[in-house]
Amino acid sequence: MTARAVVGLAWSLVLGLAGGWLVLSPWSLAQQQGGDWTTLTKNEVGTGLGLILFALLGIVLVGAQVVRSLRQAGLMEPRSRARRSAAATAASPEMEKAVVALAQALAQELEQRRGQPQGQDRHPAGQPVPAPWREQQ
């Protein structure tokens, strides 16, 4: 599998580079001087885009084959099993209990903080401390 993937990816690289050069070559070789596209330009751009498409197809095909062989070798979970396990984790009662307990603990802590005095910005009687610049006036 590895050898086939390397051959496929190398082929895709060569075709992609060749296609890119063909698309650009009418302008880089100064064969196209603005205006309508000549037959030469149309042919080179069309063929270059075709080569790029083949390169992309090769990458997709090799990628799909590598993923399939990894799944068959047990190095990757099959998609259906992965979905099922994710759904089971999300819906498990233990997870739900843990989330509820965490939410209750957070709510209790918030209530306790609200019950405490706010601290330095108030007098003991609850009156706000006047700003120093007001006293200077």
Place this chain on the structure above:
Amino acid sequence: MSLRDGLQLGSLFVLGLLVGAWVFISPWVLGYPATSPGSWSPSMLSQAVVGAVVTVASAAALVAVIGRTLHLALASRGQGTPPAEQR
């Protein structure tokens, strides 16, 4: 599975071979203008080189993949199943 994968890649390489051959011959088929009679213009040279590279790369990849696939198919026929590291 291995045979099918090899055939899929092999058919893509055959298409690449055909496109490479077209890129190589298209300057003469479409009648690209030459700078002087008997000499190649830059675009003809560019297309010939690119066509040759694509054709050679596709032919080499095709030979490698078909050879490997046939080898695995024959090995699996001889031993029942192919060895794990070759799959």
